[in-house]
Amino acid sequence: MDAKATVSVLFPKSSAVPYHEVTVLEVAKTIIDMKLTPKTEPLLLTVQGQKEQLYYNRYMFWLYAKGKISYADLLASCWCHGLYRNNAELVGPAAETVDAHSLWMLRHNTLLLVDDNRHVTQSSATIDALFYNVEKVP
Incomplete structure (x- = not known):
């Protein structure tokens, strides 16, 4: 409601x-x-x-x-559980490249790339090493 x-x-x-x-x-x-x-x-x-x-x-x-x-x-x-950006360029499981600082949405234990043209996911287990929370950026 x-x-x-x-x-x-x-x-x-x-x-x-x-x-x-x-x-x-x-x-x-x-x-x-x-x-x-x-x-x-x-x-x-x-x-x-x-x-x-x-x-x-x-x-x-x-x-x-x-x-x-x-x-x-x-x-x-x-x-979502928050929004994140990747610190560096990432290569997905299908050898798909994701530019550094792309926007990701955290849902449960999965990060979803915010992109209307592609569906790329990342496990939240990598969150501390590869991502930063957009809310915590000064």
């Missing part, structure tokens, strides 16, 4: 911006109205008290803001 809470929005190269006593829907509409570019749009939304983190997928948030999908659908698509 999309209840009122403090929602922190993490923008690239910036600290999180808190929105107090709002719903995720209200924050989604606010972000869409900002008309941000892909380089300036948020990376992650964190709903305080519910420990929900949502990767900001522009299309899914647009669908939610327009009433085309439910909050449950948004959660199913965007929910």
Whole structure:
């Protein structure tokens, strides 16, 4: 359920911006109205008290803001345990190269490359050696 809470929005190269006593829907509409570019749009939304983190997928948030999908659908698509970037270039199991500092979403024990054109995964066992959390970058 999309209840009122403090929602922190993490923008690239910036600290999180808190929105107090709002719903995720209200924050989604606010972000869409900002008309941000892909380089300036948020990376992650964190709903305080519910420990929900949502990767900001522009299309899914647009669908939610327009009433085309439910909050449950948004959660199913965007929910994560955090966002990470790889420290160096990686070579996947199928000899697929992933550029350094690419964005990954952690779900349960698997890191998923955030890329609409490819499906690349990495075990979270490699997280400390090969990745850094985007929330902890100064």
